Amino acid sequence: MIKVEDIHKSFGDEEILKGISTTFDKGKTNLIIGQSGSGKTVMLKCLLGLFKPEKGRIYYEESAIQDMDDDQQRALREDIGMLFQGGALFDSMNIEENVMFPLRMFSKQKKSEMLERVNEVLSRVNLENVNKKFPAEISGGMQKRVSIARAIVNRPKYLFCDEPNSGLDPKTATLIDNLIQEITHEYDITTVVVTHDMNSVMEIGEKVVLLKKGKLVWQGTNQEIFKTDNEDVTNFVYSSDLFKKIREVQIKEQ
């Protein structure tokens, strides 16, 4: 579980996060949603410790990240898996080396044991016979799956995903969303996904946090999001034609 208490983050005179408090539950896919510029990525980077908030506290279980020294933060990061928007695979390494990288850095396993684990996670993300290929030789969807494999290879307690299905076709995007949710349940980890994709909200939003101009304006589940009268939620959710039509159908049915 990750708990956030009243975090504020500014860049120069501009305050990006204005006192956000919430909890991200263990064993659930927690989604941070909002329009571009709402502070989602800044919030994610604060959670990861890449940005230091001026005010407020972030707790991983019982420990506040602000109270940790560099070594403790580094130890915490060994428990974190991250899926970046573009995959962030290392160009100079093949797929096998990319996935093995966290194991090589942090574990004392033999190479054969590491290889076994790499093949296990690659097969978990439905990738086979790609071990010796380089990131540039596989598709965007496959790169995302390799990135997920790399994120979970070290059995993390926390998984962060930044726009996991950006740039993917709808079918592959759904596949990635489902994979993230399955892994969250299977490994019983705390997953935080930053997205502005309503399909992701529908598919995997077990807890949804809506940010607007740096403030948390609503939180609930993907089921509740269609029932709430919160104006900010309806403005965000029904901004696309597809969801406007769904709304019209819902109103007619009522």
Place this chain on the structure above:
Amino acid sequence: MKYLHDIGSYFVMIKKVFGSFTKRSVLRELIFKEIDDLIIDSLGIVAFISFFVGGVVAIQTALNMTNPLIPESLIGFATRQSVILEFSPTFISIIMAGKVGSFITSSIGSMRVTEQIDALEVMGINSLNYLVFPKIVALLFYPFVIAISMFLGIFGGWLAGVYGGFTSSTAFIEGLQDSFIPYHLFYAFLKTFVFAFILATVPSWQGYYMKGGALEVGKASTNSFVWTSVLIILANYVITQLLLSS
């Protein structure tokens, strides 16, 4: 103010490079890879340039010797002095600022743009140590490149002088040995070490702290070449003043 900020961030970067160290076995592999990329891959161009510039120095010296009182051995002497004191350590370093410096900046800059550096940081890895330290260690072998350049430069001069009909082999070798001061080699290799450090760190700084996309990677590579060259020239002046002017 921007320059002061940049100078400050450069020294902060150097401090962080020697901060928390990457796992030794991984670091060892990275160092060998960097030696291959930065040193071995540069040998061809360095050898080619050194050989021909050495030859040109010999020919130019010979063609400018119009006074019959000047001994032919001056060709060997001038080639040796030019190559050992300036051409190999300084001008090869400027060429390396273009070849190695641009490579370092663009590779680190691309990693920045594609969030690979963020990925390292999120994993709890000191990305500066992981990326820059192996380059610094690899460039400790840079004086070997310069030694090869010195040898080939002088060899090129001998070949051009003797087979171009400008001097005899005996006179050239006599010039090479004439008034040789071993301290000049110490001076040349000492400044080579300083240039190696500049070659490893300035382009790394340019790549690591760049912001933007692919276009900015190109701009950072250009800046990297400019600033690395400027610093090499300035360091050359300072070291020469300190070591040779007494």
